[in-house]
Amino acid sequence: KQIWIEGNIASGKTTCLEYFSKTSDIEVLTEPVSKWRNVQGCNPLGLMYQDPSRWGLTLQTYVQLTMLDRHVLPMSTPVRMMERSIYSAKYIFAENLYKSGKMPEVDFAVLSEWFEWIIKNIAIPVDLIVYLQTSPQTCYERLKQRCREEEKVIPLEYLESIHNLYEDWLIHHKSFEVPAPVLVIPADHDLKKMLHQYEENREKILMAHC
Ligand SMILES: Nc1ncnc2c1ncn2[C@@H]1O[C@H](COP(=O)(O)OP(=O)(O)O)[C@@H](O)[C@H]1O
Numbered sequence: 001k002q003i004w005i006e007g008n009i010a011s012g013k014t015t016c017l018e019y020f021s022k023t024s025d026i027e028v029l030t031e032p033v034s035k036w037r038n039v040q041g042c043n044p045l046g047l048m049y050q051d052p053s054r055w056g057l058t059l060q061t062y063v064q065l066t067m068l069d070r071h072v073l074p075m076s077t078p079v080r081m082m083e084r085s086i087y088s089a090k091y092i093f094a095e096n097l098y099k100s101g102k103m104p105e106v107d108f109a110v111l112s113e114w115f116e117w118i119i120k121n122i123a124i125p126v127d128l129i130v131y132l133q134t135s136p137q138t139c140y141e142r143l144k145q146r147c148r149e150e151e152k153v154i155p156l157e158y159l160e161s162i163h164n165l166y167e168d169w170l171i172h173h174k175s176f177e178v179p180a181p182v183l184v185i186p187a188d189h190d191l192k193k194m195l196h197q198y199e200e201n202r203e204k205i206l207m208a209h210c
């Protein structure tokens, strides 16, 4: 079973995965953010936030590669939970850069051709998408609390755009094809309630498509 945990920046994906990582026979793959912050001594994530028009393609190309690298890892347990996917990198983040006028058309076209080639030629199986649905305001507060250096420049409006793209994709089915059933978990609640909800949904999540 392959399960993707999707949601806005600082919605609680890593915290959710940490919780499930305590279960035996589950492999948890977190996002390779450390790579996005340091590739051979360069920081494409930081560069993108400083100057998205110049560095958006650089970051998104690297995100696409590192996500693909995660997707093709052989499974070592019956269940794999992965933080986001090559799909959300493209449908949410690259799309946001392009739609907001910060990614030039030619950059978006090249990235899109790469993406289309990958999903046509390489199997990227998924059984369930768990969407942690938050308000942008909650994410904004959690983002400030987490205090990742590169993200200090993120305004609330950025989280609103990411939120709207997620909602159009996974809730309203208005933008792109959704590759698996979606389980929506309301995620504005405090940690105690979130852990309770994860427990309540444990079977639904781990038995995806049985
Ligand atoms: N339910 C919650 N209530 C309050 N704070 C939370 C909750 N879940 C996570 N956090 C905190 O919010 C920040 C972002 O959470 P994280 O799990 O890293 O999100 P993501 O992986 O989606 O970016 C972290 O500082 C984390 O400790």
Ligand SMILES: Cc1cn([C@H]2C[C@H](O)[C@@H](COP(=O)(O)O)O2)c(=O)[nH]c1=O
Residues within 6 Å of the ligand: 008, 009, 010, 011, 013, 031, 033, 036, 045, 048, 059, 060, 063, 084, 088, 089, 090, 093, 094, 151
């Ligand atoms: C997938 C993806 C992510 N990013 C950025 C967004 C955030 O600043 C970090 C990921 O952190 P999170 O707390 O796990 O959401 O990376 C991006 O710019 N482009 C992408 O495709």
